[in-house]
Amino acid sequence: MGGYHEGHLQLMRTARAECDRVVVSLFVNPTQFGAGEDFARYPRDLKRDAQLAEQVGVDLLFVPAVEEMYPRAGTMVHVPLVTTHWEGAARPGHFEGVATIVCKLFNIVGPDVAYFGLKDLQQCRVITRMVEDLDMRLSISLQPTVRESDGLAMSSRNAYLTEEERELAPMVFQQLTLSKQMLKSAKMGGDQVEEVLRHSRSTLEDSGFRVDYFELIDLETTQPLRSVGMECALVVAAKLGKTRLIDNVLL
């Protein structure tokens, strides 16, 4: 997308260390924004982003124009099932936009490996699912979420936060961590799991967040779980003022 932060730079560094040639895209993709979302105000600073990418040793920064990527209403890639909940439900059409632009970028760049950050956990699943389903010939490398020292997940959208909101924001990760500890400490049944989630939700709500979801999900299917499984994660989306924060922890 753009507005590179340490999360993006860490992806670039990992790619730089592991690959012969590194291509990075810089493109605020209109098809993954819904009406009334922050497409217009999303951080854009070509000069700054280009400098950051260069410092990391990126070989090629791909900065297409919107009209170049979308000369007209075009073919869309629909990934089913893993897109029905969470971000897919909150942002209709979002994952079609993500899958389509990622498919296009893969075809244009032809990477052997593509790097994505686990901060956008459901997005990662949508992309790995698309790659499997459409038999795309590349591997997807998923990298850990990079956090500020107080735990807030790095995100271009953190720039929207007021000073007060920025102070509150780390609570999202704190509640994820707390819930994770509680869920891992005991083999819990459905009611107890729901009680843990409800507690985190209301703690956030009481502090001024509007919680969209705070759930335990299966990593493979992204469907909600009622007990801790082999491969699962806690996922959260919560609004603070005008800014929607998302985060997750793997269990």
Next chain:
Amino acid sequence: MGGYHEGHLQLMRTARAECDRVVVSLFVNPTQFGAGEDFARYPRDLKRDAQLAEQVGVDLLFVPAVEEMYPRAGTMVHVPLVTTHWEGAARPGHFEGVATIVCKLFNIVGPDVAYFGLKDLQQCRVITRMVEDLDMRLSISLQPTVRESDGLAMSSRNAYLTEEERELAPMVFQQLTLSKQMLKSAKMGGDQVEEVLRHSRSTLEDSGFRVDYFELIDLETTQPLRSVGMECALVVAAKLGKTRLIDNVLL
């Protein structure tokens, strides 16, 4: 698909003459058939098809199992606009199935050039459109429709025709040719074009066909035209007994 006939073999011969290595798919693709369509009875004869492909000098015949191509309900590719009319309207979901399997085959095989027959004119447009929209790195080579000596377009589905129906079937191409001659002989306005099309429709209906459509369309958009343009075609779908025949001529 399968049930190779001279149309398929001609595509293979052209590919053989133009390319170093030729891969042919043999796969009756379930996702492009609707409920109540002829998926179950579609011609399947692996031994015969494999012999035919070998005789032409094909290097590799790709014969995947359905469960291999579709282990579960998966990602679908939706091509808009050029899929709204004609076969797209008559067969809901058909072109999503076509686009998806072709996308998968392209990713698996990685061809430099892919050959398709113009018999399925709208399908050709759906595929070229998908390739453009998703920035796929290959060229599409569209090859002329191969016909029986009496003009009937070759099709695996011709095998469904009874002897009587087979005698009637060439009328489809005859009416296409007749309409084409009339449309090309004079610069016609909308009413006159419609009159020519109506005449062909009723001639076919009077002979026992049930005409689904008989239209003048724009090649780029596949939308109906009311006057002869630069790049256009006559397209027809008509049912004879249980068999649905489609055909077209370029103007």
